[in-house]
Amino acid sequence: MHQRKAGIWPYLLVAPALLVVIAVVLTPVLNAILMSFQSYDLRRPSAIEYIGLDNYQAVMRDTLFWESLWRTVLWVVFGVGFQFVFGFSLALLLNKPFYGRGIVRSISLIPWVTPGVLIGLMWRWIFDGNFGVFNDLLIKMNIINQPIPFLARQDTVFPAVVVAIIWQGIPFFALMLLAGLQGVPIELYEAADIDGANVFQKFFRITVPSLKNTIYVTTLLRIIWVANSVDVIFNMTGGGPAYASQTLSVYVFNKANALNLGYSSTMSILLTLLLLVVAVPYLKSMFKNQES
Amino acid sequence: MKKTAIFFLTAIFLVFSAIGCKKKDEESSTINETGNPISITHWYWADNSEYSAKMQEIVNDFNEENQQNIKVTAEEYPWDGGGYSETLFTAAMGGGGPDTAAWKLTSTPLFIANNLLAVLDGYIDNWQDKDDIESSLYDVMREASGTDSIYVMPWNTQVLYVYYRPSMFKEANVAVPETYEQFLEACRKLTRDTDNNGTTDVYGFGMRGAKGGQEPWGSFIWARGGDFSDFTTPQAVSGMQDFINLYKNKYVPPTAPTDGFNEIIANFKSGRTAMTIHHIGSSSGMVETFGDDVDAFPFPAGVKQWTSMGDTENVMFEACDNKDAAFEWLAYLATGKGQEKWCITTGNVPVSKRVQAMPEFQENKFMKVSIQGAPHAGIFPILDTTTEWINTIWPNTVAAALAGQKTAAQAMQDLQNGLYED
Numbered sequence: 001m002h003q004r005k006a007g008i009w010p011y012l013l014v015a016p017a018l019l020v021v022i023a024v025v026l027t028p029v030l031n032a033i034l035m036s037f038q039s040y041d042l043r044r045p046s047a048i049e050y051i052g053l054d055n056y057q058a059v060m061r062d063t064l065f066w067e068s069l070w071r072t073v074l075w076v077v078f079g080v081g082f083q084f085v086f087g088f089s090l091a092l093l094l095n096k097p098f099y100g101r102g103i104v105r106s107i108s109l110i111p112w113v114t115p116g117v118l119i120g121l122m123w124r125w126i127f128d129g130n131f132g133v134f135n136d137l138l139i140k141m142n143i144i145n146q147p148i149p150f151l152a153r154q155d156t157v158f159p160a161v162v163v164a165i166i167w168q169g170i171p172f173f174a175l176m177l178l179a180g181l182q183g184v185p186i187e188l189y190e191a192a193d194i195d196g197a198n199v200f201q202k203f204f205r206i207t208v209p210s211l212k213n214t215i216y217v218t219t220l221l222r223i224i225w226v227a228n229s230v231d232v233i234f235n236m237t238g239g240g241p242a243y244a245s246q247t248l249s250v251y252v253f254n255k256a257n258a259l260n261l262g263y264s265s266t267m268s269i270l271l272t273l274l275l276l277v278v279a280v281p282y283l284k285s286m287f288k289n290q291e292s
Numbered sequence: 293m294k295k296t297a298i299f300f301l302t303a304i305f306l307v308f309s310a311i312g313c314k315k316k317d318e319e320s321s322t323i324n325e326t327g328n329p330i331s332i333t334h335w336y337w338a339d340n341s342e343y344s345a346k347m348q349e350i351v352n353d354f355n356e357e358n359q360q361n362i363k364v365t366a367e368e369y370p371w372d373g374g375g376y377s378e379t380l381f382t383a384a385m386g387g388g389g390p391d392t393a394a395w396k397l398t399s400t401p402l403f404i405a406n407n408l409l410a411v412l413d414g415y416i417d418n419w420q421d422k423d424d425i426e427s428s429l430y431d432v433m434r435e436a437s438g439t440d441s442i443y444v445m446p447w448n449t450q451v452l453y454v455y456y457r458p459s460m461f462k463e464a465n466v467a468v469p470e471t472y473e474q475f476l477e478a479c480r481k482l483t484r485d486t487d488n489n490g491t492t493d494v495y496g497f498g499m500r501g502a503k504g505g506q507e508p509w510g511s512f513i514w515a516r517g518g519d520f521s522d523f524t525t526p527q528a529v530s531g532m533q534d535f536i537n538l539y540k541n542k543y544v545p546p547t548a549p550t551d552g553f554n555e556i557i558a559n560f561k562s563g564r565t566a567m568t569i570h571h572i573g574s575s576s577g578m579v580e581t582f583g584d585d586v587d588a589f590p591f592p593a594g595v596k597q598w599t600s601m602g603d604t605e606n607v608m609f610e611a612c613d614n615k616d617a618a619f620e621w622l623a624y625l626a627t628g629k630g631q632e633k634w635c636i637t638t639g640n641v642p643v644s645k646r647v648q649a650m651p652e653f654q655e656n657k658f659m660k661v662s663i664q665g666a667p668h669a670g671i672f673p674i675l676d677t678t679t680e681w682i683n684t685i686w687p688n689t690v691a692a693a694l695a696g697q698k699t700a701a702q703a704m705q706d707l708q709n710g711l712y713e714d
Contacts, residue, residue: 129547241691
């Protein structure tokens with residue numbers, strides 16, 4: 001059978017998209033890699049030069065980097081973990097028919113559609129130590145007798161920002177998992193009922209396996225997004241007090257704001273590599289499961 | 293097929309080239325060629341909506357009054373504890389900055405190092421109002437640039453002083469402090485449980501621990517005999533220890549490590565603190581809230597006396613196409629009606645000698661306190677590390693010291709390393 005020769009057209013058609021990707025993704029990435037090998041500090045533009053691995057060595061010696069990295073791990077584990085648990089619970093609830101379900105579904109999306117900057121400012125005032133509504137509630141419920149400066153204390157500031165990111169991410173999991181739940185054939189549950197399966201057995205033997213791919217993809221996406229998230233922490237605390245709420249992405253942002261772009265690029269590259277270490281095995285495992 | 297592809301690519305190239313030419317033509321047009329007004333874009337920040345409206349009024353007046361068809365467009369950006377300067381730098385580096393902008397001296401070395409600012413010496417030397425501004429102010433501008441040139445146009449200054457509530461002083465039987473020791477004692481006495489429910493209702497002092505807090509903090513360091521050339525001297529460490537003790541002894545709100553401008557003003561206005569440190573820019577809001585029950589005194593002398601001179605200036609950018617017109621605008625702000633209106637509204641100390649002599653400034657009690665503090669007013673060392681030190685290093689280091697994670701000496705050593713990169 002005669003096959004029509006494609007010629008140059010496919011390349012021309014792909015070219016605009018490719019050019020955009022090169023311009024807005026590949027070029028900045030390559031630039032960041034180059035800057036990580038330079039003393040690229042805009043406060044001293046005349047002293048910019050290639051310095052080999054000096055930035056990487058300095059980062060390895062930087063205790064703030066390691067503290068921020070560890071806090072990023074906690075940020076992702078607790079942030080994404082609780083988002084998943086609460087999001088899954090909400091999805092299961094919203095999958096059940098009840099009066100006003102449509103309205104509840106719409107309202108539950110509010111945290112997800114609210115800009116991160118606004119979320120940061122909102123939670124900053126909620127947790128405010130002088131006029132915050134959370135302190136007011138605790139006092140009215142006689143749980144405390146004077147306000148707690150949640151964002152000014154090093155033992156409470158990090159849990160406070162984690163609460164804010166959990167609140168933001170719950171609807172994402174709920175929405176995605178709800179879509180997955182609606183695709184699970186009802187016959188599977190009917191068959192399980194006939195076999196005498198209880199609620200937990202149905203959940204772990206039917207619901208969870210049916211949603212496996214959705215769970216993989218949504219969790220991976222949230223891990224990457226939360227690890228890179230800056231807006232909520234920056235607007236709530238700026239990473240303080242005493243760096244107690246500073247994750248690696250916030251540290252990168254602060255260093256870039258201080259115009260030390262070489263150093264911040266180095267930390268960005270390392271954060272990307274660390275995320276790849278998580279993402280690649282995760283994706284491999286997912287595709288392996290799909291094939292099997 | 294190849295011909296079609298070549299034609300297609302050539303067409304794309306021509307379209308983009310044409311767009312490029314059009315853009316260039318538009319950029320090169322000026323008033324002389326087109327008769328259009330000269331447009332100047334000005335960036336500024338305003339502490340409240342009243343100041344914001346006043347700046348727009350000044351701009352409108354200038355646009356109507358000037359004889360050269362100059363049209364200024366003023367764009368407001370939040371100060372954001374210094375974030376304004378970062379936004380301005382990013383915009384200027386990216387080619388999207390304004391022609392002129394409101395300014396803080398601390399940013400000068402960074403912008404000069406990147407060739408972003410226009411030299412003003414030529415304009416100032418030929419300016420008829422040059423002598424209406426103290427020559428010492430021009431010297432400060434030169435010093436801040438680290439060169440022999442002036443890149444910054446004086447506009448107004450603010451001298452930090454202590455706001456206090458006379459009624460609270462009377463209730464606590466405290467006199468206005470005249471020495472540093474008396475000030476520390478007042479912080480203690482003014483901290484009270486007014487309703488006897490076992491919790492503190494009024495704190496003696498509203499401490500600023502977030503960005504910008506280094507300015508009032510500096511007064512403590514100097515009061516014990518320290519200075520900013522070396523933070524690690526025993527005197528400077530002793531000043532830091534006083535600062536820590538105020539927090540440790542609970543004479544300041546527990547939120548102090550993260551309290552910024554909004555928080556210290558809100559705490560003072562709500563009666564949660566009896567004293568706080570800020571400049572005359574807040575006075576109209578204070579009087580609006582308390583009427584006569586608010587007054588001020590200069591930060592008292594200890595071994596030495598120092599208070600921060602909050603400076604606000606204007607600059608012209610090197611990328612500005614109409615520098616003559618831009619200088620007309622800067623001059624209007626420095627010595628013209630713009631100076632009068634802005635300083636009367638904000639209560640800031642004018643740089644124009646003519647405006648300083650106006651009754652509005654001679655009869656204002658907060659202005660008097662500003663003038664009393666002026667001989668002891670100074671600024672932090674302006675280095676290329678200063679911005680990061682103010683925005684990140686100072687608040688985080690001091691927060692660690694307040695929390696007891698670092699001793700006063702350790703904190704001061706870290707501050708020394710951060711500013712001077714030892």
